[in-house]
Amino acid sequence: MRLLSLIAVLGLSACMPAQQAQVSKSYSETSAPGIGLPAMQGFAAASSMSPMRPNAEIARDFLDLEFRMESGRALPNFSRFEGPITVKLTGDVPATASAEMARLINRFRSEAGLPISFAQPGDSASITIEFQPRAQMAKVVPMAACFVVPRVQSWAEYKAERNGPKVDWTTMTKREHVSIFAPSDASPQETRDCLNEETAQAMGPLNDLYHLPDSVFNDDNFNSVLTGFDMLILRLHYAPALRNGMNEAEAAKHLPALLAQMNPRGGAGVSEIKTIAPRSWVAAVEGAFGPRGGTAARLRAADMMLSIALAQGWHDGRLAFSYYAKGRAMANTDPAQAVAALSEAGRIYRSMPGAQVHVAHVDMQLAAIALAAGQSDQAMAFADRAIPAAKRAENASLLATLMLIKAEALQNAGRVAEARGLRLDSLGWARYGFGSERQMRARMAEIANLGAQGGRG
Template sequence: MRGARALVLASVLALAGCAGPVSEMPGRLPPSPAALPPMKTFPARAVAAPMRSNVQIAQDFLDLSFRMESGRPLAVMSRFEGPVRVRVTGAAPPSLGPDLAALLVRLRREAGIDIARVGADQSAEVTIEVLPRARLQRLVPQAACFVAPRVSSWDEYRRARRSSTVDWTTLIRRERVAIFLPGDVSPQEVRDCLHEELAQALGPLNDLYRLPDSVFNDDNFHTVLTGFDMLILRAYYAPDLRAGMTRGQVAEVLPGLLARLNPRGAQRSGGLVAPTTRDWIDQIETALGPGTPTPRRRIAAERAVSIAQARGWRDTRLAFSLFALGRLSLGQDTDAALAAFLGAGQIYAARPETQVQAAHVAMHLAAFALSSGQPRTALGLVNESLGAAIRGQNASLLATMLMIKAEALDALGRAGEARAVRADALGWARYGFGADAEVRARLDEIAALSPGRAG
């Protein structure tokens, strides 16, 4: 289930609110939406193979496949046995078709799954039903999108949602699943939902905070399926495994299976990773969850940092704790926020598989630099991180960084370059943020960070 995704950009909004009164907001966009630049999208590109040892990947596979996100254990592994056909129902936005087609190509090529799209009126193992966001969240308030077993429509799910019919723990062989996603959100959010929910419809049902390179992680830094994710799905559908196998049976097969599918992983060092404890997860969920007052959320983030340090974690779990603390300290304690972001960035930057996370931190630090009158520093931070944002195919992150870059260039007197960068940012913003009003709001918020724009 994909939760709220506001974490990454919330600090930019908070910083904009701290930038001081704006006497004359610059007119960045033409009045006519038709004059906006065309929406930009990412071309197909090769993804990086996982960089961890097969010993660690086997542990990840088992923990992903034999436990729910809630912590409930799964007695056996469930999967489809045979070809998987996908249909789309409801009012799908124009971007869904191309993004789904690209994802299905990847699943066939990289994961070896026999999967294809069929017409909306045909029978299918996977139904993707598109709904208005408000209708979806009236029934499931905490979900941006989700997947359910043994149903093929929203009405069917509504009737069965409190019954064992949609209980994944009772499933052995998957025959029908439905993915419910909103159609009135940005193209990127639709695409992100497609990637995460189709991956769970096909494969593992759990998320693990310890994973540095996966959409199967509730930190939500990765928005499209990674090389690790495709390896997990390829193993999940390998002929060596079958629906109904127990954890012990799968554990016996995995070493040989991974040695065949990922021979480089057999040569890498790295042992088992300490499990993520429930007390840390509870604090992180409190820190990031809606409906909790900000002071309590910040206390929860501080506790998450303390737990991670006490457990001896020096990996992405500590970094994510610091990232959450930095976000929640904005507008309250700027020094604490900056220190937390710097700590998170140091951990992320040290690992090749966490460059996307490092780019998110760099975006926040660049916003700090811009708002404090250091445009050269802001420019350097953005330029160093643009490649990671592009490789991660995160248009909202990329657009935000380019908007910061444009403001930095303006502050340095490089107006011509700033105009070109800003136009590029708008094209990505149309994919990342969607509605023209959202694009305008983001651009003005970033402009408000620059001291030169303030009254």
């Protein structure tokens, strides 16, 4: 299940003053009603890198992903599809969904070796992806952006069976029909993100682990497209040596040989086996990033995250995420302490393989704080450092936000023509990342207000 974005590109509002500043003229010129928007930008073919972690560590992660659910419930049996896998899109299908699914199918075939294709018209599919209005989905699963369900083939069937044993993953020993439900009114980027994670989980592991730095199977949502680690997990999931109905111990016996064959680079290095985060820390994450609660409540939850992380002795991405949460929560009330917390998050993320996009999110927050403080050169430096990683991660909303922050910093530095050009360039990415013109203009206004605040310094 992909949660409503806990981080995405949120948090800039935490840097806003209590009274919104006058919107700058540069924003008004770019966003005036009637001005045409540039064509929506898109990303070229993805090229994922092999995981850079020891195979013993990956084997433990595989077992935790495969034999546990996000709720913490154990899965007694391994399950997968047998034979060719087919997919169909139904409901109010977004305009970009078919092309995104075709691109994803090509990746599954070439990178994970999966026999997956679109179902023929009129045929029943292994995986049905049904798009419903977000408001309808929220009535049933309020915190989910999109989710996957076994043994049903429609939204109507799911609603009728959702409280019964039919949709219980713990009773599965073989997958035959699985449905994914996704919002029909999402941005192109959110549609793509849902297709990536939910289709992978429909075919493969059902759990998410907060300690994975290089995977979409992590509810921090930093990674939004399937990584090399994810494709390796799917390739393992469909290895001939594994079979439906296996328990954890039976599957574990095959992993060393399979990983030695599939990931020979992972034979070296010292593995670090990580325990699954306790539910108390997960609850604190939801409090720090969820849709409810004000600044004080978010800060209390972030402090709880950090307290638990330190007590657990973590020094991985979960500790970094805790510092990130604290810095984000303090950006409005104590920018100096926010910078200290975010800098510590960035330091930890930079020490981890596969965490470049995490660092980019930290740099975005630091750039926003610098912009609001009138430190234009520093804001530009943070943005310039983060933009390449945002592009590699195919995160258009993050990329557009970074470009807009840099444009406002350029404006405040008197480089008006450069600012105008960069602001216009950002809009093609914003169309993909944010979707609606209303959301685009809201983000532009938010950042312009930060620039106006800093420009008074």
